Amino acid sequence: MNYISTRDPSVKVSASKAISEGISADGGLFVPESIPSVTLDEIAALSEKGYIERAKDILGRFLTDFTPEELDSCVRGAYETGFSDKRIAPVAKLSDGVYILELFKGPTCAFKDMALQILPRLLTVANSKVAQGVETVILVATSGDTGKAALEGFKDVENTRILVFYPSDGVSAMQKLQMCTQEGGNVAVSAIRGNFDDAQNGVKKIFTDKRIGDILRSHGKAFSSANSINWGRLAPQIVYYFSAYCDLVKDGSIKCGDKINITVPTGNFGNILAAYYARGMGLPVAKLICASNSNSVLTEFLTTGVYNRNRQFYTTISPSMDILISSNLERLLYSIAGSEKVKEWMSLLASEGKYTVDGETLAKIKEVFAAGYCDDEATKRTIAENFRERGYLCDTHTAVAVTVYNNYRAATGDCTPTVIAATASPFKFSAAVLEAIDGRQQGLDEFEMVDRLAEITSLECPAPLAGLKDKKIRFSGCCEKSEMEKVVLGMIDI
Numbered sequence: 001m002n003y004i005s006t007r008d009p010s011v012k013v014s015a016s017k018a019i020s021e022g023i024s025a026d027g028g029l030f031v032p033e034s035i036p037s038v039t040l041d042e043i044a045a046l047s048e049k050g051y052i053e054r055a056k057d058i059l060g061r062f063l064t065d066f067t068p069e070e071l072d073s074c075v076r077g078a079y080e081t082g083f084s085d086k087r088i089a090p091v092a093k094l095s096d097g098v099y100i101l102e103l104f105k106g107p108t109c110a111f112k113d114m115a116l117q118i119l120p121r122l123l124t125v126a127n128s129k130v131a132q133g134v135e136t137v138i139l140v141a142t143s144g145d146t147g148k149a150a151l152e153g154f155k156d157v158e159n160t161r162i163l164v165f166y167p168s169d170g171v172s173a174m175q176k177l178q179m180c181t182q183e184g185g186n187v188a189v190s191a192i193r194g195n196f197d198d199a200q201n202g203v204k205k206i207f208t209d210k211r212i213g214d215i216l217r218s219h220g221k222a223f224s225s226a227n228s229i230n231w232g233r234l235a236p237q238i239v240y241y242f243s244a245y246c247d248l249v250k251d252g253s254i255k256c257g258d259k260i261n262i263t264v265p266t267g268n269f270g271n272i273l274a275a276y277y278a279r280g281m282g283l284p285v286a287k288l289i290c291a292s293n294s295n296s297v298l299t300e301f302l303t304t305g306v307y308n309r310n311r312q313f314y315t316t317i318s319p320s321m322d323i324l325i326s327s328n329l330e331r332l333l334y335s336i337a338g339s340e341k342v343k344e345w346m347s348l349l350a351s352e353g354k355y356t357v358d359g360e361t362l363a364k365i366k367e368v369f370a371a372g373y374c375d376d377e378a379t380k381r382t383i384a385e386n387f388r389e390r391g392y393l394c395d396t397h398t399a400v401a402v403t404v405y406n407n408y409r410a411a412t413g414d415c416t417p418t419v420i421a422a423t424a425s426p427f428k429f430s431a432a433v434l435e436a437i438d439g440r441q442q443g444l445d446e447f448e449m450v451d452r453l454a455e456i457t458s459l460e461c462p463a464p465l466a467g468l469k470d471k472k473i474r475f476s477g478c479c480e481k482s483e484m485e486k487v488v489l490g491m492i493d494i
């Protein structure tokens, strides 16, 4: 299977090359040239297996230049230890026909671990095939969770350096602590004065700057990406949608072949895009429901066809979704409308901050996607309601998805069984979660809030978060947007 650029189908590379390079030189994203299909019989057979076997099966269909031994070692290395639940991505029942896919059992307690525990392993194998002897420099722009998950995944991986930029005022206290205390000899972290889009744009610019690329090459280094623009991040996310479906078949909640809906709290459009690919492969999915917070750029786009980033940016209690430019949307547009239109729209997005898709494209989008958004107040109400009435405590991002799903169901009457992606541990966002269920948080520090949350919910704080209390702060720097290039070159000793 080859991978082509969303902006130029004549660019054709292997899976290894797509993962090793992260982004195509023309600024486009790598996509598989065709989507492999999975039959219902195969899904039924996977229902009898565990997560590791499911992952090897699904990933093997995309990463065709990896040997079965290489895949086995990557998948086992990523998921056999390091997750606090043996099922890796367990499914919990919220209410009749409504299921929560818990994607936060990894070492950093957010769904990013699902991909970032395996990406460094895929990248190491990919580089051994296509970029031998080159030191990989991973550049990450993070809205909070990617940064920590990438640092944890790449720490002390040979021949690799990792640099993370996060928006100075756009991450939770716990997220900041997680990153600033990161251990490992090949890691560095910097805040930037700006929001996530500033960080992501800065990183993208450095990536595609030929001059900087040449400087790196002359030092035996090359950039790669751990953001969800890297295909090696997306492919592992397809696995858990199959896995959730298999679990529901296995426990008799649905019959193999029954359709489900999937609701995803969305920021960069990576997680929900993985669900879209799963659907394209033949997973019986009716609707994909895209949930946003007050940064409702995707709700507007998926319902009207107008993408307009020229709007107020809100800092919310679901910071990992505070995004106005959802990079992975480009892959969806490519899949529906092809590269010529993608090029036109992306260039309009860069110059005007806005584009409008044609009616035919919008109609195709609406066949698959529903969308909605909610503000912080509604998010907190949902956290309180779920906890009081169903005994389920969810984090702020997951609560956005639950709220949007409830609204969707009320508006449409669509009662199709639904899987809602739960993307973080509630303890990662203790301040907001505590305020939602207890009405108080003032005066407590981060760890007092965690303790209080544990006390009133009788839940245990995940060990990797509780353990941060005793860690030393290693990184406290903050730079201007304009200084990112200098910081990057400094961090890698050029």
Ligand SMILES: *Cc1c(COP(=O)(O)O)cnc(C)c1O
Binding pocket: 110, 111, 112, 145, 146, 228, 265, 266, 267, 268, 269, 270, 271, 272, 320, 321, 397, 398, 423, 424
């Ligand atoms: C990253 C993240 C999201 C958004 O996922 P995308 O793939 O960027 O759409 C949602 N919730 C949490 C907790 C996250 O870390």
